[in-house]
Amino acid sequence: MGDKMACKPTAERLLNQARQDTEALKAKGIHPHLAVVLVGENPASQVYVSNKVKTCGELGIASTFEKLPADTTTEALLALIQKLNGDDGVHGILVQLPLPEQIDESAIISAIDPDKDVDGFHPVNVGRLSLGEPGLFPCTPMGVIELLKDSIDVLKGKHAVVVGRSNIVGKPMAQLLLKEHCTVTIMHSRTQNPADVCGQADIIIAAVGVPGLVSGDWVKEGAVVVDVGINELTKEADVTRFCKEGSRKMKAFRKKGRILYGDVFYDEALEKAALVTPVPGGVGKLTIAHLMVNCVTAAKRKADV
Amino acid sequence: MGDKMACKPTAERLLNQARQDTEALKAKGIHPHLAVVLVGENPASQVYVSNKVKTCGELGIASTFEKLPADTTTEALLALIQKLNGDDGVHGILVQLPLPEQIDESAIISAIDPDKDVDGFHPVNVGRLSLGEPGLFPCTPMGVIELLKDSIDVLKGKHAVVVGRSNIVGKPMAQLLLKEHCTVTIMHSRTQNPADVCGQADIIIAAVGVPGLVSGDWVKEGAVVVDVGINELTKEADVTRFCKEGSRKMKAFRKKGRILYGDVFYDEALEKAALVTPVPGGVGKLTIAHLMVNCVTAAKRKADV
Numbered sequence: 001m002g003d004k005m006a007c008k009p010t011a012e013r014l015l016n017q018a019r020q021d022t023e024a025l026k027a028k029g030i031h032p033h034l035a036v037v038l039v040g041e042n043p044a045s046q047v048y049v050s051n052k053v054k055t056c057g058e059l060g061i062a063s064t065f066e067k068l069p070a071d072t073t074t075e076a077l078l079a080l081i082q083k084l085n086g087d088d089g090v091h092g093i094l095v096q097l098p099l100p101e102q103i104d105e106s107a108i109i110s111a112i113d114p115d116k117d118v119d120g121f122h123p124v125n126v127g128r129l130s131l132g133e134p135g136l137f138p139c140t141p142m143g144v145i146e147l148l149k150d151s152i153d154v155l156k157g158k159h160a161v162v163v164g165r166s167n168i169v170g171k172p173m174a175q176l177l178l179k180e181h182c183t184v185t186i187m188h189s190r191t192q193n194p195a196d197v198c199g200q201a202d203i204i205i206a207a208v209g210v211p212g213l214v215s216g217d218w219v220k221e222g223a224v225v226v227d228v229g230i231n232e233l234t235k236e237a238d239v240t241r242f243c244k245e246g247s248r249k250m251k252a253f254r255k256k257g258r259i260l261y262g263d264v265f266y267d268e269a270l271e272k273a274a275l276v277t278p279v280p281g282g283v284g285k286l287t288i289a290h291l292m293v294n295c296v297t298a299a300k301r302k303a304d305v
Numbered sequence: 306m307g308d309k310m311a312c313k314p315t316a317e318r319l320l321n322q323a324r325q326d327t328e329a330l331k332a333k334g335i336h337p338h339l340a341v342v343l344v345g346e347n348p349a350s351q352v353y354v355s356n357k358v359k360t361c362g363e364l365g366i367a368s369t370f371e372k373l374p375a376d377t378t379t380e381a382l383l384a385l386i387q388k389l390n391g392d393d394g395v396h397g398i399l400v401q402l403p404l405p406e407q408i409d410e411s412a413i414i415s416a417i418d419p420d421k422d423v424d425g426f427h428p429v430n431v432g433r434l435s436l437g438e439p440g441l442f443p444c445t446p447m448g449v450i451e452l453l454k455d456s457i458d459v460l461k462g463k464h465a466v467v468v469g470r471s472n473i474v475g476k477p478m479a480q481l482l483l484k485e486h487c488t489v490t491i492m493h494s495r496t497q498n499p500a501d502v503c504g505q506a507d508i509i510i511a512a513v514g515v516p517g518l519v520s521g522d523w524v525k526e527g528a529v530v531v532d533v534g535i536n537e538l539t540k541e542a543d544v545t546r547f548c549k550e551g552s553r554k555m556k557a558f559r560k561k562g563r564i565l566y567g568d569v570f571y572d573e574a575l576e577k578a579a580l581v582t583p584v585p586g587g588v589g590k591l592t593i594a595h596l597m598v599n600c601v602t603a604a605k606r607k608a609d610v
Binding site: 106122123124125126127128130131132133156157158159165167171174175178181182183184185186187188190191192197 | 411427428429430431432433435436437438461462463464470472476479480483486488489490491492493495496497502505
């Protein structure tokens with residue numbers, strides 16, 4: 001029987017580092033500044049964006065919030081990006097995804113100055129990550145690597161299995177684990193015998209968007225399991241499959257008619273793993289903390305300090 | 306007991322494709338043109354470069370060969386790259402690696418127009434490969450994928466193990482296998498229990514630069530083994546370890562005092578695998594054939610045909 005893996009200490013370490021770096025930069029006359037761009041009224045995006053702006057404020061990082069109407073064109077958004085690219089006072093640019101469907105998302109991401117691309121989604125940064133060159137890299141995988149460094153004595157030589165191959169989590173996660181000298185396996189929906197493949201992992205990173213996919217038989221005794229999935233469950237049959245009657249999650253479901261649940265079958269995984277991150281209250285904290293680190297990193301590099 | 310895996314038919318298919326595409330482009334008034342740049346007198350590089358130029362000639366692709374002295378500066382090479390970038394008649398630029406040590410290799414690679422980067426080493430192309438966007442991708446892994454498509458009915462769902470994590474072969478190979486929906490494991494010098502990890506592979510790609518590393522106990526019955534390694538053996542003890550007395554390789558060694566040997570212990574691997582590529586006479590042909598394909602692809606994209 002394993003333990004819940006706390007992400008908060010790592011998130012706080014990252015936030016403290018960002019806060020101290022911000023103070024040091026300010027003492028040199030440089031004020032780190034994040035520009036956050038939101039297009040449209042997506043409720044989840046509004047929450048994410050306001051959390052990011054709020055965290056900037058708590059750390060002393062300046063922020064601007066640019067809100068554009070839902071019918072914004074690619075050209076109009078490109079013009080804003082160009083303005084922010086050219087603004088020497090702006091160190092980080094974050095365009096909240098997803099964008100409305102009339103906008104060419106890939107053109108927008110490619111238009112951001114790679115050295116201001118705090119999400120790490122620009123092709124140049126994706127390339128730099130693979131090549132082992134300095135750059136800005138995606139916040140969730142970067143945060144997860146910090147969590148693993150804080151939790152596992154030696155990463156080198158461990159077998160890490162990444163479940164999912166998204167551009168935002170799975171693929172950059174694999175690159176970062178490789179950089180830490182892990183043996184890395186990437187599995188996905190087409191993988192045959194998934195329990196056997198995943199069952200070899202010393203470290204499992206689940207980032208696939210399928211609630212409870214990583215069941216107990218996928219988990220080796222003593223493994224460390226990081227759950228990056230956030231899925232909304234609204235059907236009783238789904239919730240009763242994963243949560244015991246009388247549990248806190250089940251009570252929450254009875255009250256609200258919905259709960260958030262990760263990609264890991266938490267109760268089963270906990271029986272075998274050494275550590276499992278919870279959902280919610282898990283890696284989400286790491287993502288926003290590493291966004292702050294990326295923002296300060298961009299400001300430091302620009303000032304060459 | 307498996308078979309020697311012939312690379313020549315795939316290489317010829319790629320060369321024919323490049324030849325036909327070149328003819329079609331010429332009929333439209335576009336003459337695909339590769340500029341090859343060699344700095345210094347490295348004998349191996351001279352052989353590689355002259356093979357590339359020769360193959361261009363055989364296919365009707367125009368080529369220019371720019372030879373610079375060994376003491377060329379980064380600035381001088383950058384100036385040449387800029388000239389070639391700006392030359393609308395040049396579709397592909399290949400700077401033969403390795404460069405003399407006074408030259409900043411990464412600055413040179415990053416200076417090449419990504420749309421003329423027929424080696425696929427520019428960070429933007431590395432990023433595009435990972436993101437699944439169109440680009441120019443490294444020739445050896447691209448050639449190997451074509452070989453696998455020609456040799457294996459269904460790649461989807463197969464477990465591929467890539468031995469080695471270089472920027473030129475291992476990492477792009479893993480991305481390409483993932484794109485074909487393989488489960489992909491990347492292992493390397495820090496991997497624990499390498500025989501167990503590699504022993505699960507339906508497909509093994511060896512690209513690590515250690516002669517005969519992939520021994521029989523690393524190979525699952527019926528696996529397909531692609532050997533990308535080319536190592537020179539000059540010591541009798543090394544040769545007698547891998548080659549039987551009286552074999553063709555041993556005779557060659559007795560005569561010349563050296564042989565080329567791959568990363569796969571060929572005789573042992575052949576006992577268990579279904580197919581093993583030989584060294585030499587293996588994937589090398591695929592690399593140069595795919596360089597021609599990349600060159601024609603660059604010309605086609607520029608002409609938007």
